[in-house]
Amino acid sequence: MLRHMDHVDDEPKMHQLMKAVRTAVKKTLKKRAESVEYNALWLANMLRLLNNLRQYSGDTIYQSANTPRQNQQCLRIFDLSEYRQVLSDIAVWIYQGLIHLLERQLERLIIPAILEHEEISGLSGPSARPPQAGAGPQRLKQELSATHDHLHTFAVDQPLRLMIFKQLFYYICAYSLNQLLLRKDLCCWAKGLQIRYNISHLETWIKEHLAEYGQKSVEEILGVLKPITQAVQLLQARKSMQDVQSTVDMCANLTAMQVCKILNMYTPAEEYEVKVTREFIHEIQKKMQEKTGANPDKDPVSLNLIILVF
Structure with a gap:
């Protein structure tokens, strides 16, 4: 979806999508704050998304391990570095909550x-309490x-x-x-x-x-x-x-x-x-x-x- 938005240069939709991701993840985890499973799941998901955004960002530092085909699929117009920082902050927040x-x-x-x-x-004598089951x-x-x-x-x-x-x-x-x-x-x-x-x-x-x-x-x-x-x-x-x-x-x-x-x-x-x-x-x-x-x-x-x- 991001690649398509980048291809057609639809910046408003890109901003809308990234904000929706941030809002939806936080809303979900606030409802499930006491669930280890949900926190672990969304920590993994958020890091996977963050890594994908880095890999296909077009930044040279993240392209060294890419194949030529993957480099062709990198974003051409959008710079998502600010959103990557937002997602990184969310990942830290999820980790700390977990x-x-x-x-x-x-x-x-x-x-x-x-x-x-x-x-x-x-060892503790006859008065010691028996271990609790x-x-x-x-x-x-x-x-x-x-x-x-x-x-x-x-x-x-x-x-x-x-x-x-x-x-x-x-x-x-x-x-x-x-x-x-x-x-x-x-x-x-x-x-x-x-x-x-x-x-x-x-x-x-x-x-x-x-x-x-x-x-x-x-x-x-x-x-x-x-x-x-x-x-x-x-x-x-x-x-x-x-x-x-x-x-x-x-x-x-x-x-x-x-x-x-x-x-x-x-x-x-x-x-x-x-x-x-x-x-x-x-x-x-x-x-x-x-x-x-x-x-x-x-x-x-x-x-x-x-x-x-x-």
């Missing part, structure tokens, strides 16, 4: 699945698998799928870590072991479902979970003065403030652990500040990991 929707769906599952689920029996890592993995299937079904581009999962696992890590830093009842050796086991379920899911993106991408996404992994390793590690340097090295992705807060809230097991001393915490803080130099506290984990540009 991410926020997915994060809201995951939020209610993260604490039960990562921090509270107790699959290893006998459907509230553990399995439920969280089902939600991630459903998202993975939706993105495949609607043919969302592979780099964008990878970006979405990187954002989601960053959110899972940040939300878990923030909650851990607020709850003294989670800061003990037994809970550290339970949480580490729960995280291993996510690591297994990443290796099984995201292997198609390549080993490097899998390692990058696994790396996103390092802050929460290191936090629970800190709960399990020895905390004597001889262990200061190894503790600092182990917590490379945590800030001094986060490490010190966990240590201050740590509750030792009465049978075999000694209390964490102030000297140990001060030495940890000193070493971490020396390691980071002029910026003693790295930026805290942010939930806005990715700034998307199409």
Whole structure:
């Protein structure tokens, strides 16, 4: 249709068509704002349209991969660069809406699945609550698998799928870590072991479902979970003065403030652990500040990991 309008030089109709596309997409998604399927579908559609407009724009930068036949089919009169920017902005808006929707769906599952689920029996004593049915890592993995299937079904581009999962696992890590830093009842050796086991379920899911993106991408996404992994390793590690340097090295992705807060809230097991001393915490803080130099506290984990540009 655009080619025909370009051929007959019907600029008013071209403007009418492009404005209608923008209005219709926004209207549809506002009605279906809570639908992952609709957001994924229109994200894929909008990017496909944007890529086609670039490919057939006639701009030299986008013609290098075209065949001679495709270059003959490029627009001759219209310059749609302004509309391409509009469509790019809409694609970013759809992406952000999709991410926020997915994060809201995951939020209610993260604490039960990562921090509270107790699959290893006998660690928390006879008074521990039995695990809630459907509230553990399995439920969280089902939600991630459903998202993975939706993105495949609607043919969302592979780099964008990878970006979405990187954002989601960053959110899972940040939300878990923030909650851990607020709850003294989670800061003990037994809970550290339970949480580490729960995280291993996510690591297994990443290796099984995201292997198609390549080993490097899998390692990058696994790396996103390092802050929460290191936090629970800190709960399990020895905390004597001889262990200061190894503790600092182990917590490379945590800030001094986060490490010190966990240590201050740590509750030792009465049978075999000694209390964490102030000297140990001060030495940890000193070493971490020396390691980071002029910026003693790295930026805290942010939930806005990715700034998307199409």
